[in-house]
Amino acid sequence: MNDNISNRKEYKDIVVALDAMGGDHSPKIAVQGACKASLNNDFKIFLVGDKAEIKKYLDKYKHDEDKIQIVHASDQIRMGDHPKDVLRNPNTSIGIAAKIVGDGKADALISAGNTGAVILAATKNIDRIVGVRRTALATIYPTHNLQKRKDIFSLILDVGANVHNTSHEIVHFAFMGNAYVQAIKGIESPTIGLLNIGSEEYKGGEVLSRANKILRSIPNINFFGNVEGNDLMKGLVDVVVTEGITGNIAIKTIEGMAGSMKKVGKIAFKHNVLWKMGMVMLAAGIKKLQDITDFETYGGAPVFGFEKTVIKCHGRSTEKSINNALVLAAKSVHEDMSGTISRSIANYEHRSGLEEIGREVNY
């Protein structure tokens, strides 16, 4: 997919804007993550938020001064605030970070803040890829990795930026997920599955059966076919595409179950000495259980549809996950992920257009 018009950037020329005030432990965790990333990478980081507060933590942690710059923002959106506040208030950290990216002063946006505010700030400030009708929120989730990939994570989108989608929008999601896995995992031809009610091609009503038909017909997409709810954890495919409502409910169901499994483990561990000994003996088994229920090791989840990379991190992000998100964002810029998405969708829309014209001529 990386053709000659690819717009790859050298790492030293890449700048990532990090909303330092988003997330449960801001700005401490954001600053820690940025400091860590600055020591091991060539790209630069803008830390956007309250200058005094950021400086306080920056003075504490070892970092490369040449790679980190503070951009002051006097205000911030908190988890409980209405996402729309970001449109009313010009001084929020996420708003200013998105504006820097939109203005071309940075290449990627990262925030662990309020998801709605991140999407709105991006929508207001960053151009949408031509031809993209709906942005999509993706989630990376852990699987049993039946494909035996290097990591155990699959990508699922959309998980709630939309409720219902058209077949064409679901096809766009496939291009987005495809470009992401190519850029981030270096897998040349990622497998794509369509979340559905059954494995048969005709299943799932008009939108899904049509999406299945189109996905089968696209030469650049390695379409696996339909996947069902009980396939999600298996890791049969690299990317699962779905309407927003089904993706949202599936991923929250997995998170809910993973949470209850972890709780059982924690209760067991605290309960008494016998249980604790049992847990230690079972360590390897428990580790396996934790691996497949751990959403936090991965850096963050992309918001697709913009000309620049946008990564939403979990509110409970750690130093490690912020560091990972920064590396992920820089890599997606280096590999020109947005350019790949843009070209795939342009080609597809062009081809669809020709087919429409073809049909009209035939009648």
Next chain:
Amino acid sequence: MNDNISNRKEYKDIVVALDAMGGDHSPKIAVQGACKASLNNDFKIFLVGDKAEIKKYLDKYKHDEDKIQIVHASDQIRMGDHPKDVLRNPNTSIGIAAKIVGDGKADALISAGNTGAVILAATKNIDRIVGVRRTALATIYPTHNLQKRKDIFSLILDVGANVHNTSHEIVHFAFMGNAYVQAIKGIESPTIGLLNIGSEEYKGGEVLSRANKILRSIPNINFFGNVEGNDLMKGLVDVVVTEGITGNIAIKTIEGMAGSMKKVGKIAFKHNVLWKMGMVMLAAGIKKLQDITDFETYGGAPVFGFEKTVIKCHGRSTEKSINNALVLAAKSVHEDMSGTISRSIANYEHRSGLEEIGREVNY
């Protein structure tokens, strides 16, 4: 909800038709379950299937002869067969069992066979409740029982008889689930939740936000509000209502995760002595894990929308679960579950009709 026109039946007058050939271990398991049920209950059972085969097992297991009767069927639908074969072939066990129920010779239908064939056989032979536009397939699933009910199970419907549904159909599902929990669990005012993308009333697009609005307005429904994917396992409500596609994907996702948790346990147990000891020490914790991942202790899941009770058992049903399904079916007849559903829907449709007329007059 049990008013004077209720049509309750004494247990001694109730007959349940059991498709003895459906399921992975038929007819052995079906016969065993029926034998067990005959010893502890007053209702009667028709075992429908190959007479010679059924007789072979019936001679083996202790039972009450007065309560079991064989009805011969020379053929059967196997798991791999096309469900529509049941319409073409008049001699299948599920087809004949459904006909017996439709003709009024039995009050309830149970099968552990091919789900599609069970629904088609019921649709062909048993009258639909007046006003019901779509039948619904329900599943009972285990939860953390946050409501502290006597058992840990919640009911979710539809889980795949439909793909998309209207708001009115989802409201019908609420009446169905409500009547089931009243009849089977004896809970007077079951809590009902609407599976959605967020907790806010306006969420989930037109169909779901309208369903939320209607459900809030119905006095006989104890509507909890929206529940999200991560709420499902908590057991916040007795009944979860949803469009077929989201219900199907949610329940299969839970089954898939439960399966993977069980696998980890089994691997741990087989692996080595240390792990085995660990498992024994953790027995209580593991038991808790198994309880919330065990779908098999419950008898079976109802197919709603017919004037008679229809219960679909899991293909891997055991003697215990067939016995439980028979008891469940008889109880639903005794409590006039179908009559309750029928009256609720008639009242609702009547009220909606009046409102429509009211609106027309206003314009």
